[in-house]
Amino acid sequence: MATLSASPSPNPNPNPNFRSPTDQTDHDPESLPQMELHPSSDQDPTPNSNRNFHAVLPTPPEATAPAAAAAPSLLHISFNQDHGCFAAGIDHGFRIYNCDPFREIFRRDFDRGGGIGVVEMLFRCNILALVGGGPDPQYPPNKVMIWDDHQSRCIGELSFRSEVRSVRLRRDRIVVVLEQKIFVYNFADLKLLHQIETIANPKGLCAVSQGAGSLVLVCPGLQKGQVRVEHYASKRTKFIMAHDSRIVCFALSQDGQLLATASSKGTLVRIFNTVDGSLLQEVRRGADRAEIYSLAFSSNAQWLAVSSDKGTVHVFSLKINGGSPGIDRSQSASDPVTSPHSSLSFIKGVLPKYFSSEWSVAQFRLVEGSQYIVAFGHQKNTVVILGIDGSFYRCQFDPVNGGEMTQLEYHNFLKPEAAF
Template identity: 30%
Template structure:
């Protein structure tokens, strides 16, 4: 699942704080769930109410379900044809266009300016207005999980993806101007998760070890924050998500704990003269005499808040949002439920479960892809590769472009009010793929 916010909120009176301005601009969270029978779109208007606003049966066994903000534009990829992307107008129940690629589609990312298709060793950047292919980024480092992130702020349209075969480097690309930006040396091991903040000015990442999470500035790649998720065991990070105001970052994994980190720099002048504060200063002074690995560990911040799930070992995706002006943590799990927790923005600590919603009705509808609109990120997993079809056998496939195009999107589709692409209050969803 991906959680993300498109852009900074519109200007409000100066009496409102930055956090209030960011959260007040958010619409109700929404969730897209792909399953064996198609996909479903939900709207979460309150903690106790989650409405199914659409049920699509155009394609079976959906493994990628991406919605353009809260518009009627949906991108669907089915396991039966994993090399083909279908773009549909779900309110009209019509297909707008389709594209086929040279190998399986592992992820699709959208903002108001670009649509990016991620294959294992290539990225294709399209113009969202007419779906014309603008750039083919070929021969990228092997990326079997389809790991990539696209800033939802279309005026700051950065794309991040693995930048090395052997190390945890992140390639940063300007999808708006179609130029390379930089390569960030993020981790010593391979990157497992990446996410942009709503403004696109910060990038969070985690490695395959899952013990350390870092936040970098964009586009220069300077390290801003470093957090330690744990010390005793390696985990598989399944999602990273910023809050709407970029003051918090949540991380979920295959363990029973979801961590929430506060993104703020500590000021020594404001620290209370407590015993813990005194010991912290002592450790900080002593760290200059210790090996670099030990020193780095002592400077890493711990979680501000956390959630303890009822079960471990099951993939879940988390996101931070406001529901009826109250901060919440949302967790969508492959057990077929959406969990909603309270979050105390002042005290942190353990988050309390306040509601649970079912995402599907029967056991044979295991969710294969989902999308939740709330507050901050993007992440994708690999799709099933158990088909033997290859797009090189498709009529019209071009090795030059690496893509076979269907009918282009007619201009009038984007003039339709039901798409509302000019609505600056719309925000993108979260997407979640089963492996």
């Protein structure tokens, strides 16, 4: 993990819930840069003079318990890079939860009420990226604050002329997404490496690969329905016309070789090879329009999960094989069958494409209209679902027979009386 520190050797981690960088066993130690302290970015700087925002203090207030027992308002939820944890930004701070076993592992409540609209974790290390949000933001929403939990304070910031829509972290990069621009920084010294212009991107759509290899970044292009893929190792840019309609959601496999996209129609999800832009597979969520909230690949890119406002989470089987350049995921004989086709697929080409679409292997029913994000759990054939209402579900699907998933666990992580 990247470690931010004002000194060459950071202090021992006083918070046992966060791992120190030396505890990480799944990454190359040589890829763990030490950061010299740079309090702000000189790129696109415009200090925010709005006095409604709280001033950024050298040492933020200590964590305090909420005065009232009412559940906090949830402003943001997101998984960390390996889906083992998730972060919640609330109207007076932020909280970090472990997925398996489910428990709250850290919280910080600002005693002056400051809301956090974006919390981006860096795996399980002590570094977080924070952006203010809600009616009473803790920080200006045009700044990214780099929080070091070793020191329990913000140790750096990046300032911009417009509001920050989202942030993506890697061990070596910080990616900041604005409405129509993306900035890529070196994590070690906050040096600006790249700027990208995009079509209007109010959701802050952006995905970065998390494998040990080189960085692959995906963002909206400059046209409706287009995605832009940056391969930094080969210094190549690939544009893919993924849909006719506006792009509303996409996801990258961990190695950055597979891209899943969904449009504002919400009926089809397409899987592309990011190297050559070829369409590898197309799966169908349903026949009627829907808003896709999240897409997620399993760690081995064998499964794809989809959540939407229809209240159903779908799991699709991916049939990616070695026939595509740069991709080798041929299935063994013991692997499950691919997604079922319509029973009328034998007359493919005669009936509309709807009848030959691939449908999901497994489904899980939720409250229709609520917003959920989804990821694959660390237990085999499990899916973790997070709701904007504070709900946490762990479900299991049958990889062979499919059908309705089995609910293994449920919690409301916003309830103050919940014991962790």
